[in-house]
Amino acid sequence: MNYRLIALDVDGTLLNDDHELTEQTIATIQDVYDQGSHIVLCTGRAPASTLPILQQLGLEGTMITHNGAATVHADERGLELVNEFSFTLQEIAPMLAYVRQEGIHFDVCTSFNMYIERIGEYEKKMYEKFLISPKLVTDVSELGLPIxxxxxxxxxxxxxxVEREWNELKLYGDLRMIRSGDLFIDVMSAKANKGNALKALAADLKVEPSEILAIGNYYNDLEMMEFAGLGIAVDNSPEGVKAAADAVTASNNDEGVHKALVKYCLSY
Known part of the structure; x- marks a missing residue:
């Protein structure tokens, strides 16, 4: 099958546990790109922390960021917002009150910036690992920006x-709450997911779902994997994600993306 669009989750999928790309994976992705396929990074990261990965791959193009909430095009001119699903700070007021009272760390993101109210060494190391430089403010509620x-x-x-209590109380209202990793919960617009963002991008590129291959590792990748003609889970995925996938490749630490692309996209 000639897959014209390759959608790749980043952390836990494309990168190994040391948050690194292997040389073999880079070479394989470049080979697939040279065959004429679009390579699209689909990640929970912001554009600024996704761009270095795209550049390390030696590519330009479109990135689906913030778990589908912001689609951004990157080229030599810089970053351009293609689409976003935003909401107001007022909509998360009950949740902000909860996390402040419980002392749970949080951040809020616009398409291009992240804001926090406090930071400790533990949180600082996490942001550094993901190449993030958040802006420290006194009160995010006063930003007055769509997020x-x-x-x-x-x-x-x-x-x-938090998941149990917020589900019981429906504290997130009309928004969508997802577990994007063991250590992260994301609240976004109900329209925002990687599948919807990929669907919109495919329509712009005139690519059929059957011509899309998607590789992911977590529950926030399921809509993307379901929309694609072939949805692949890396072996380090939770069992529920692997069960929902069309195929399973090797883990992120065993170059699962490289192996899947060789198997399904290249004929060496």
Whole structure:
């Protein structure tokens, strides 16, 4: 099958656990690109922390960021916003009150910037690992900006409790709450997911779903994998993600993206 669009999750999928790209994976992606396929990074990261990965691959093009809430085109002129699904700070007021009272770390993102109210060494190391430079403000509620993502960062047992309580109380209202990793909860527009963003991009590029291959590792990748003609999970994915995939490749630490692309896209 000639897959014209390759959608790749970044952390836990494209990158290994040391947040690195292997030389073999880079070479394989470049080979697939040279065959005429669009390479699209689909990630929970912001554009600024996704761009270095795209550049390391030696590519330009479109990035689906903030778990589908912001689609951005990158080329030599810089970054251009293509589409976003935003909401107001007023809509997350009850959740902001909750995390402030419980002392749970959070940030809020516009398409291009991230804002925080406090930061410790633990949180600083996390942001550095993901190449993020958040802006420190006194009160995010006073920003007066439309935002695309509200993220909680904490230990799994803390976020497990938040998920239970917020689901019981429907504290997120008409917004959408997803677990984007063991240590992260994201709240976004109900329209925002990687599948919807990929669908819009495919329509712009005149690419059929059957011509799309998507590779991911977590529950925030399911809509993207379902929309694609072939949805592949890396072996380090939770069992529920692997069960929903059309195929399973090797883990992110065993160059699963490289192996999947060789198998399904290249004929060496």
């Amino acid at each position: 695309v993502k509200f993220t909680l960062f904490g230990q799994p047992e803390v976020l497990d409790r």
